[in-house]
């Protein structure tokens with residue numbers, strides 16, 4: 001069959017994967033008659049010390065929700081994306097392709113959490129509900145194909161932010177849920193994907209199917225998966241979107257329990273897990289599983305007690321026990337949280353590793 005001898009450009013890039021990986025993207029010795037990708041290097045101030053990703057399994061696509069490239073500054077300042085694709089098709093590289101960017105925030109796919117540690121983030125100038133510009137298709141297609149080739153990422157692994165983001169239980173939703181954001185949702189549409197060279201997409205949400213999450217935004221669920229998508233087990237209620245792309249900042253990790261609320265409100269069914277951390281008003285810190293073993297009454301929790309969900313309790317820095325020995329490669333990830341002895345919080349992005357005082361508490365995400 002003659003067809004079987006035809007190697008498409010994408011397959012070609014995949015075969016070349018390891019060879020391409022040896023070149024920094026943009027300087028790779030790849031020529032293409034149809035489209036030569038030009039990349040402008042905008043060095044983020046985070047580039048010098050932002051950690052490398054642990055693995056690269058996904059490419060997450062975002063929309064800036066703004067016209068024009070005004071977002072470039074803030075994306076660069078916070079190291080919030082690896083690339084930005086402008087409406088004229090210009091591509092800007094903000095961080096190296098292998099560095100962690102904080103674009104996904106709270107996210108999960110097939111039980112893997114915190115996808116920023118496992119995904120490249122690409123921002124497209126534009127809105128989640130308007131079609132990308134022609135120039136964005138051309139360069140976006142090329143950029144995505146090159147990155148897929150470098151990291152061996154399938155078409156299914158290229159998803160919009162809204163497909164992988166999730167929200168914790170809050171006053172609108174009892175359960176952890178999809179529908180925290182609609183960012184980039186156009187990139188789930190078949191014809192848009194086709195124009196970006198993507199032939200397949202996930203047919204269902206693995207985390208909703210496994211009941212780890214529920215759909216809270218029916219419109220979004222049907223937009224991504226089509227009519228009759230696995231519908232929410234709880235009524236969909238419009239809720240305000242959380243601000244910002246990287247929504248996990250040190251101050252936000254611990255949330256204070258308000259009057260009349262219980263641990264479940266904040267941690268859902270993870271309230272007694274090892275990775276749910278409680279900080280009491282007297283300064284004591286305990287894991288959910290420890291409290292449960294001690295017979296703690298989670299329904300009568302003192303207002304003002306703080307909860308962090310999804311964190312490994314690493315314990316305190318002391319002589320002979322450095323931050324690095326506690327959390328190794330997670331040390332300088334933006335998702336790692338340090339509580340200084342004075343009570344101030346810093347992320348792995350912010351802390352000065354030469355001056356971490358003893359008794360600093362370290363918490364990180366696996």
Ligand SMILES: [Zn+2]
Nearest residue numbers: 062161183245
């Ligand atoms: Zn986004």
